[in-house]
Amino acid sequence: MFEYSGAIHIHSKYSDGSGSIPCILEDAKKAELDFITLTDHNTLSARVARWEGWHGNLLLMVGEEVSSRKGHCLALGTKQRVSHRQPPAGIIDDIQIQDGLSFIAHPHGSYRPLIKRKNHAWRDWTITGFTGLELWSYMFDWIKDFHYLRFYQHYRYPERFIEGPNPQTLQLWDQFCQTSRCVAIGGVDAHARKYPIVGFTVFPYEQTFRTLRTHILTHEAFSKNASKDIPIALQSLRQGHCFIGYDFLHNTTHTRFQSVDKTLLMGDEHVFEHPIELEIYVPISADLTVIKDGQPLESLFASKHRFEAKTPGVYRIEARLQNKPWIYTNPIYLRSGAQT
Numbered sequence: 001m002f003e004y005s006g007a008i009h010i011h012s013k014y015s016d017g018s019g020s021i022p023c024i025l026e027d028a029k030k031a032e033l034d035f036i037t038l039t040d041h042n043t044l045s046a047r048v049a050r051w052e053g054w055h056g057n058l059l060l061m062v063g064e065e066v067s068s069r070k071g072h073c074l075a076l077g078t079k080q081r082v083s084h085r086q087p088p089a090g091i092i093d094d095i096q097i098q099d100g101l102s103f104i105a106h107p108h109g110s111y112r113p114l115i116k117r118k119n120h121a122w123r124d125w126t127i128t129g130f131t132g133l134e135l136w137s138y139m140f141d142w143i144k145d146f147h148y149l150r151f152y153q154h155y156r157y158p159e160r161f162i163e164g165p166n167p168q169t170l171q172l173w174d175q176f177c178q179t180s181r182c183v184a185i186g187g188v189d190a191h192a193r194k195y196p197i198v199g200f201t202v203f204p205y206e207q208t209f210r211t212l213r214t215h216i217l218t219h220e221a222f223s224k225n226a227s228k229d230i231p232i233a234l235q236s237l238r239q240g241h242c243f244i245g246y247d248f249l250h251n252t253t254h255t256r257f258q259s260v261d262k263t264l265l266m267g268d269e270h271v272f273e274h275p276i277e278l279e280i281y282v283p284i285s286a287d288l289t290v291i292k293d294g295q296p297l298e299s300l301f302a303s304k305h306r307f308e309a310k311t312p313g314v315y316r317i318e319a320r321l322q323n324k325p326w327i328y329t330n331p332i333y334l335r336s337g338a339q340t
């Protein structure tokens with residue numbers, strides 16, 4: 001397998017981000033990312049301006065954040081803009097019709113800048129057919145307890161406020177996974193918002209790119225031909241061959257969750273016929289928890305571990321480092337014959 005790490009969910013000057021594309025590319029290179037996914041609100045202007053593709057060793061993919069009043073959805077791999085002036089079901093349908101990928105952005109995101117709480121949550125959970133969830137939104141994790149009275153604390157020590165995916169989102173994700181694949185990704189929602197009077201930039205791009213990353217695993221190596229490589233990256237995301245790493249704590253590259261015989265990889269669905277040995281690797285020893293159907297199965301402190309999946313279920317791994325959330329893998333879905 002080949003592994004590439006990237007930052008997903010980035011805003012530029014084409015919507016409400018502060019950075020131009022060259023500045024974002026520069027910062028992503030400094031942070032040594034392999035790919036970035038630009039998702040400006042309701043626009044594919046960066047693609048129209050021909051920024052999509054390789055820039056040195058960095059692959060820029062252009063999607064959009066379809067931002068409606070009933071929630072936001074990241075659309076990747078779509079050819080044309082999707083209207084945000086329609087009910088959420090129409091947004092998901094339009095992305096699907098274009099064979100694109102749809103990730104519900106900051107599914108339970110809300111914050112209180114001053115008096116009134118701003119709700120950026122997805123409103124309609126009766127809808128199905130989306131590819132997955134932005135399980136962990138770095139920006140909304142940071143901003144959930146934000147108040148302007150505590151601005152400096154938040155600004156100066158952002159890592160203190162990072163607690164991992166919203167528990168409601170996590171619970172919902174586990175529920176969705178029971179019936180069909182629901183791919184989890186991490187998003188930074190980078191804006192590099194500037195406060196000119198006080199001279200602050202909240203989360204400059206480079207700083208953000210060193211935090212939460214989505215690592216994709218591909219069967220084929222990138223060839224530096226964007227028209228081949230972008231579909232390879234999108235296919236990995238579509239299949240859930242990816243994990244979320246809070247690389248700020250320690251680089252999560254080389255994390256694996258797979259069957260011992262390597263025929264099953266995180267994200268794969270398989271009909272359970274007999275017990276299967278699964279294995280997990282993380283780069284350094286951490287608190288690992290095996291989760292089955294949303295419930296902890298076992299916990300241990302290790303950098304590798306093997307266990308037997310004795311019964312059908314949705315198996316995934318969480319790792320904590322220094323008592324902070326660090327890694328969330330996509331599940332291996334072992335479906336009972338009756339379900340499939």
Ligand SMILES: [Zn+2]
Pocket residue numbers: 065067072105106120
């Ligand atoms: Zn949003």
Ligand SMILES: [Zn+2]
Pocket residue numbers: 009011065105189
């Ligand atoms: Zn956004």
